[in-house]
Amino acid sequence: MPKRYRFSFTAASLQVPLMIELAMKIIEQEITPDQLMPEDIGKERSKTNKRGLTEMKIRLNTLLREEIELLAYGDANEQRYISLIAFARSYLFFRDFVIEVIAEKIVVFDFYLTDMDYNAFFNRKALDHPEADDLTDSTKAKIKRVCFKVLEQGGLINNIKERKIIIPILSQRLSSLLENKRQDLELLLN
Template identity: 35%
Template sequence: MSFSLGGLMLNESLLIAQAYCSGETWARARGRLLTRSVSSLPKLASQTRVLREVYDRIGHLSDTERNYFLEEADRAEQQAMLWLAVCRTYSFVHEFAIEVLSERYQSWRLDLGYEVFDRFLAEKSETDPNVAVLTSSTCAKLRQVLFRILREAGLRNAEGRIQPIWLSGRMKRLIEESNPRDLRIFLGNGG
């Protein structure tokens, strides 16, 4: 549940994707990335957490997807690519995308308030012991960060309504090559 840190982190992700070395251990990457001042956070511990979080997310993109993210994608597609990385990194977020966002979008219930997240979390706590032990402050933080990620990715507008992300044909094909089921997290694109 370390997605409770930050949001989509587009700018940091771009810098880390440029520096990412496939297969490199986090221990080796850490020092190299810290010297590049990728994060503007003042404390070393905070910088390390952000770098590790983003590095982990970027590591869930294929080399081809990472190259597309850096060299071809426009800003909206970069945001969509990071949404994909977050969903691949965190099964909880992936499940929320499929079980809540997709279901609500398909049934035209486009409002997405905090109570929807709270209900989802309560349901998950019944079957997942890791979720069941979360404190109320941790749950509130997870909700806050997930809704920030949804807004920054373009999946939730300022009025609190779900909106689709439209992918280019090229990006759709890249995702299909890696895992066609990943398209389900992109409302209106096969999900």
């Protein structure tokens, strides 16, 4: 049986500025992601705080100390790509979509992502993942919207309307950090 997909990412898209802020707090206060508090994300509603913080903790917990440092103090692209890596490590559905659909499109020099690409992927995955098949239509639509938004925020597509695939150019610092992490390099289409 394949590993269950988690779709809780619909609570918060990539949230790069928040990820940076939390990474800085982790480094400067010498704490772990699990020690972050709801007030650290600064939203008014406490229920929104808790759910958003839970997702941020899940993502930050996938990162090594050096990756958190790069997230906190790297350049804008490094921060974006580290946030994307944390997102993909946390949500297998998203990772599978990037690797199985987007990376494959690049191989055949097809640089545009379509609704049909996404729908075919989702339907194929739903056969092996009852948790995907059991979702309501509105939840499926939200998952799709958030996936495309994360791709845009992560710099893998130009925008959610045109969806032109962009192959990131990685800094030497990020390339060195990821040199032994083939899956992360694949995620960044490198």
